[in-house]
Amino acid sequence: MSTILLEKPPETPHKPASTPKAAIARTPGRSSEWLVVLTVLGMFVLLELGFRFAGQKLSKDIAHLRSFPEIAAELAEMPASNGTRVLFLGNSLTRYGVDPNTFRDVLQQKYGQVVQGIKLNPDNTALADWFYAYRTYFSRRGIKPDVLIIGFEGGHLRDAASHHPDRLAQYYCTLQDCPELARYDLQGFEASSGFALSYLSSAFGNRDRIQRRVLDQMIPDYRAGMDELNRRMNSQAGVGITTEPDYSRLLELIAQAERDGVQVILAAMPVPTPYEFDAGLLEVVHSTSARLVDCRQVPGISLAMFFDGLHMDEQAQQLYSQALAERCGPVLREVADQKRQSEAKLTSR
Template identity: 25%
Template sequence: MLLIITEIILFFTEDFLSKDIQHLKSIDNITKENNEMIIIGNSLTRKGINETLLIKNLKTNKTNYKKAGIIYLDDTSIIEWYYVFKSYFYENDIIPKKLIINFALNQLRTPELEFEELSRIASYVPIKKLYATCEQETLNFSQKIDLYLAKFFRIFCHRERISKRVLDLIPNYRSTIRKLNVYNKPKKKYFKNNHDYRHLDKIIEMVEIAGIELIFCAMPLPESYTIDKKIISIIKGSDNCTIIGFNEDNYFTDYHFVDGYHLNPEGAQLFTESFADMISNKVSQF
């Protein structure tokens, strides 16, 4: 009974848990806008791209890409981006001319499938595709249960967001987290090649079948970072893909970041102008 009551409450209030939920629901509208370009990323994209300025710059650059749909889902990486593009676009035969994936650090490597990843995948994949997803990801019994529970029950799907809302009741919680982000800025590092890249391979395979262009963009962070050579090799070895990078861009300093990761409005303006020019001209820096 308590579960039913909780589900009813969440049905009417889930949009207030996170802006991410509202944005997730807006993806259906993005698929109907006939966008020539789709940009997918996470909160680095949400904070890093000034959408109005981007569209203005695309028009100024006189490209064929006047309309761009931007999808930014918090805490996501390549596995979620793969399922977003596959479920909302590819399998519905909604094919843009160009797909851009914004990433940083190790976000193009397939992560370990924990509950957080499974709950997000459950949000993107239609019910009729759940079994196939379980088989494709070779999920164990516990992971399958998590996937199905997250699909059918909001309380399971949103448990991390609910936890964050509870933490928000603690005075100064968010400001403290921002300060911790500043002190824990990612160090410059090189990522070894003993990792899983299967979802990177899968999304490249999809775009090559669809015959569209895919650009991977390394987002700026306060500290420069090196891209895994295996990732560069996979992308450069494909027919339709390019990689561009702001990962070692000295123009971005601590002044341009609101915390240890996300650009502030001034940083977003600087990034958007350069980003628009690079994706228009398909400039590869690797």
């Protein structure tokens, strides 16, 4: 609109779109552009190699995700005769909240039961991820714990697509999971393409790690600001949502566990914001063999013990692990009795 007003050329004249004479002389040939493309591809290959060989150094969570096969193998190596084998499945709430040693000691002292526990607790996950983790690393490999304790809060068990389809591709899923992925997690071509790329590329599948690490270092108040941003976004998104949650994936997981002879315990964990069990979840518990253990309120755990506003500190961890053991004790005894009976039957045959 320059000519509207003054009808004069700009102050700093831009060179015309055509190439200036001096530039023509220095204009690189076609081959140099292919060198550019090759160099950029080289950078991507380097990034990929870096991730494949040293990704676990970037984040503890990647190291944990990559150790899933070893955790499963450790569980498989636990002798059945040494007591009930317990797999704790959850996210960072379980990582910070559950101490398997305390859990074991309390059961031993109070109920005379011998248990062996192991934890699988990738960060920022929910049932969508736990479902595949259990199937891929335990059920399909024939590695079956006696008890599966799923630690949750609020809506962790509801049907929802995974927050991290890229991680599903990298760490949790195989091609056998395609039907479930298409049904629950990958809606449309874009999601499927992203999943395929994450399946092939470690750098693509873990790119959010770089993002978080860099932004944490470079941007002041990044975590606090993002928490506030998320809070506001969630409060806006939450307005008007009234539909009843579904639990079909939880039902599938429980059915799989039942087929595997694994007792599922749904452990409701304490968090600073109180939450209720909805009718759908109670119906799942009512209609299946899964047990609901309510540890939302644990005597002694106060708000101050959630060190970052969500996760339990060491003192709260001890109190929760004791409470969990006490409340799971009767179920674990039943499982141990059943195990003994079936072993006795097998011996008598």
